[in-house]
Amino acid sequence: MKHYDIIIIGGGPIGLACGIEAKKASLSYLILEKGALVNSLYNYPLNMTFFSTSERLEIGNVPFMSINSKPTRIEALEYYRRVTKQWELNIHLFEEVKGFEKTGVNYEIKSSKTEYTAENVIIATGFYDIPNLMNVSGEDLPKVTHYYKDPNFYAFQKVLVVGANNSAVDAAMETWRKGAKVTMVIREEGIGERVKYWVKPDIENRIKEGSITAHFSSQIKEIREKEVVISTPEGEKVIENDWVIAMTGYQPNLPFLQSLGINLSKDEIMKPQYSDESMETNLPNVYLAGVVCGGMNTHSLFIENSRVHAEQIVKAILEKRS
CATH class of the missing domain: 3.50.50.60 (FAD/NAD(P)-binding domain)
Incomplete structure (x- = not known):
């Protein structure tokens, strides 16, 4: 089994941001995405326009140029493709993570194609896959x-x-x-x-x-x-x-988090347990990033206000190592 410092589950904008921060810190990493690159954005309506301006969607210090102040879906797809190419991110597409378990100091991750081990796991799975x-x-x-x-x-x-x-x-x-x-x-x-x-x-x-x-x-x-x-x-x-x-809305895959052993709040929000500072869950060295952090409150986090999660997580990992 191939070993990494970090396995990142989810190849959306926040998952890519986590990969960028890991690469900047010279940590070995792999991003696993069950669908296409930025799969949620790919499945958005063809003519969708973002509420956010383009600079608020930027990651990795790569400029996002848009014809209008509000970028479109197709512009976002092209932008995140360019980011992935420019940073030469290590990502496997159409490879779904089925689960993981702790084995000694590492986690053993099972995907739809193979198995890996990693010291740290970041879950950035978004919320667009399960409709209400x-x-x-x-x-x-x-x-x-x-x-x-x-x-x-x-x-x-x-x-x-x-x-x-x-x-x-x-x-x-x-x-x-x-x-x-x-x-x-x-x-x-x-x-x-x-x-x-x-x-x-x-x-x-x-x-x-x-x-x-x-x-x-x-x-x-x-x-x-x-x-x-x-x-x-x-x-x-x-x-x-x-x-x-x-168009009744969507929800994150909370049963997946529960199956891993991540605690959820007992109210209707079902917010996962994690540290606001490090983004670490109740499972040691397992972190959350992006919209999934909000539980059923999917309108509280967006690309623009959760990009920082990548920096927080990698900082926490490096501090543990030091």
Whole structure:
């Protein structure tokens, strides 16, 4: 088995940042990513625009040049590819970590392809892989998706969008502009406060003029082959429907953390236990980085405010060694 000072689980922006810091400190490391490079960003909607400006997404002192002040998904993919190439990061793609266990002073890591040993493990697995389910009849029908990609697919179709935050609003606006008949089902009384400030007036005006139908304080009761049943303040409604885009949010793989022995808080946030200073968990020499640190509170951490985790972790590892 090949041995490393650090195994980094997750090849997103924060995982890459951890690899950069390890390389700067002359520590041997390997990044293991179960999908494509920055897999979560790859699976974002094709036309997505970040809320953050480009400089707030930078890692490794590599400038992020964007045509506009807010970079797009495709610009981010190209940027992190260039970062990976420029730093010549040691990364294995499409290799999933199945688990690890302590063996003496090291950890033995088992992946989908082989096994490794490492003195330290950094978990930077993000939160985009597990959607929050609605738990309604018909949610498993082929016409229901929790991931939205390309609006052209829905041209001239009857589309129902669930949710009122950025992903839902983008899906509603983009599919409507491609000719879809769009209905939104929203649990709250209005469009989410976190919606991008340049988009929020647009969706509210489309709803106000009747171009997009929105049912507030409502939820889906049942999904059928050609229609959807909705519970609204005015009573139950049945609407014709071809596709359901359920933008209900996502959650980190907390069962994976639990299977490793990392403690989670007992409340609904289920926040992992770690040191705010070193990012070390209750497991010695096992660290967390990025959005996964927030547990179910996935809106508390972003690329821009968790880049520093990489520096904190490598600093802690070096201090232990000294």
